[in-house]
Amino acid sequence: MKVWAVANQKGGVGKTTTSIALAGLLADAGKRVVVVDLDPHGSMTSYFGHDPDALEHSCFDLFLHQGNVPQGLPKQLLHGTSHENIALLPSSTALATLERQSPGQSGLGLVIAKSLAQLWEDFDHAVIDSPPLLGVLMVNALAASQQLVIPVQTEFLAVKGLERMVTTLAMINRSRKQALPYTIVPTLFDRRTQASMSTLRVLRNTYPDHLWPAYIPVDTRLRDASRAGRTPSQFDANSRGVIAYRALLKHLLSHQPAAQVA
Structure with a gap:
């Protein structure tokens, strides 16, 4: 299994859309994909038609055993999605209490x-959607992953968020055996705006x-796919975003990394 976080x-930089779009394209290619929603807001869970406020069992259950995971529990928590090759480990609002516990x-x-x-x-790929906050959930996502994708909205404040994320990654890497490879992905790009153009230049100069x-361009079809509860490539395989x-x-x-190529 290849694990991407x-x-x-x-927030608001396109993390959930990116997670689901990549998972959908992998699934279209016949790969078995598990998507993991670690955001207490549950955007990915809601995307696939499940209510994070109403779910009796979720990823939260995995954290209730003093750091151990009972055999068979992750499989019991899996939910179906609109794509036959994608299974979901759902979020619930209870995840928000983890930081206190x-x-x-x-x-x-x-x-x-x-x-x-x-x-x-059971799966070829796992894609983890992380919360926009440094804490036990993001640490879990980074510790589990082999490759990190960092979506960055092409506007000034998102670049400041990226600086914090890169600092966090450096801290996490000190406790890993090898550094976590990462790819920065400009999102919500609109070439008609000066903000998008100038931010893209900053990213290219700072993180070459x-x-x-x-x-990833601004594309209303991505929002329409979310409303329909289908992966972007299921909804419109030829849209600009897809x-x-x-x-x-x-x-x-x-x-x-070479060791992870199948």
Whole structure:
């Protein structure tokens, strides 16, 4: 299994859309994909038609065992989605209480890694949608992943969020055996605006070694796909956004660390 996390310490930059678009394209290609919603807001869970306020069981259940994960529990928590090749580990609002509960509990940072280990033979890819906040949930996402995708809206405040994310990643890398590779993805790009154009220039000048050279454009079809509860490529395979995400997926697959290439 290849495990990717999608994260940024700023909200509204396209994390959930990016997670679902990439998962959908992998699933279209016949890959078995599990998507993991670690955001207490539950945007990914809601996208696929499940109510994070009403779910009796969710990813939260994985954190209730002092850092251990009972055998078989991750599989019991899986939900179906609009795509036959995608399964969902859903979020619930209870995840928001983890930060208050976690002090004094050791081992909580590896819960998702341990959970995915139990699903290793059942899926080809895992895509983790992270919360926009440094805490036990983001630490879990980064600890479990082999590759990090950082969506960055092409506007000034999002660049400041990226700076915080890169600082966080440096801190996380000090506790990993090897540094986590990451790719910065410009999102919500509108070439008609000076803000998008200037932000893209800043990203290219500041992060040349980690920046995907293209961008995800503003595309209302992505929002329409969300409303329909279908992956963007299911909804409109030839939309501008999907074409861009297809190029991003090709880039990510070709730039995986050698040991992870199938």
